Amino acid sequence: MAEYSDSMLQRLNTLIEMTKLINSSLDPAHVRQKVIEAATRLLDAEAGSLLLFDPKTGELFFEVALGEKGEEVKSIRLKPRVGIAGWVAQHSRPVLSNDVRGDERFFSGVDEKSGFVTRSMICVPVMIKDRLIGVLEAINKTEGAFTEDDVTILYALANQVAIAIENARLYQAAITDGLTGLYQRTYFHTRLMEELDRAKRYNLPLSLAMVDVDFFKTVNDRHGHLAGDLVLERLAEALKKETRLSDIVARYGGEEFGLIMPYVDNRNVSMIGERIRENVERMDANGIRITVSIGIAHYDGRKSDLGHETFIEAADGALYKAKNTGRNRVEIVSV
DSSP: OOOOOHHHHHHHHHHHHHHHHHHTOOOHHHHHHHHHHHHHHHHTEEEEEEEEEOTTTOOEEEEEEESTTGGGGTTOEEOTTOHHHHHHHHHTOOEEESOGGGOTTOOTHHHHHHOOOOOOEEEEEEEETTEEEEEEEEEEESSSOOOHHHHHHHHHHHHHHHHHHHHHHHHHHHHBOTTTOSBOHHHHHHHHHHHHHHHHHHTOOEEEEEEEETTHHHHHHHHOHHHHHHHHHHHHHHHHHTSOTTOEEEEEETTEEEEEEETOOHHHHHHHHHHHHHHHHHOOBTTBOOOEEEEEEEEOSOOTTOOHHHHHHHHHHHHHHHHHTTSSOEEEEEO
16 A cells, blocks of 8 residues: 655545546536646646547647636647647656657647747646546646655545536536527526526526527428528527527527526516527528527516416517517517
8 A cells, every 4th residue: 555645645636526526516617627727736737738539529628728828829739749738648647758859749839829938847648547638737847846755645636626627517517409409498497497586586687588580490490400400500609609608599499599697687688589599680691591589587686476487488479479470570479
């Protein structure tokens, strides 16, 4: 059994606590950010990065980069086997280099583009079983040089992180629609109940919109189901573009979509609905043009007994009114 110094044991205990925090999240972006924060803190490094592996191209790309020049490197993709990270990805083995300029595997292109100066590095593979997910880097020890203990720490973190990333990926896949990448109906209902509870508790406005493609059956009949799928994909992109990070957008079923919009007053939600309708009307999906009807239920935060099913029924009712009065319309009802 390996014997560790008191300082090493303390770092391992810190690692355990940090991995608990990482594994408590099912948000992939949050997990990845926390990974780099943990790596730089535990190894007393100036910078750190998580590069993910693209199985289609064999390239590595910077998913998260923390440090003075972190934002500068995010557009860089490393070709297969390029750099120390590429070597680690190819051989699934860690590298410790306290003088990267003397390491023939080092790729200076990242420093040249970012203006950062890499002096030392530990790079370890992030893997699930035998499958490479990416590589994890700690760069430039603040004081002294990286040690084998640092490699042990970073490797242990990478193993835990691989599990957290995979769990987050599987959860994300379970709650999102395969065609559009939007949330699924079940998750949408869960979030609606949460947002409605919050709105009632703090007397905040909340709007629920139902968006339905007009004459979608005609699109499928005339152009085929592949063309219909493309229309739904483009519509999903348009909805994501027109909504905020705080909004929840879902494929509610078939050609119907749902939007939960917190903290928007009655006048502004009407403007949002009209903007979505107009942008969809201008949208071109390989020569196919569509329109949508939109029904919006608006809650002003004052009615304490409103249930989420009643909320949905109100938005559906507004949608049916938009359909029955000519389509390509936005109808709003207060609840």
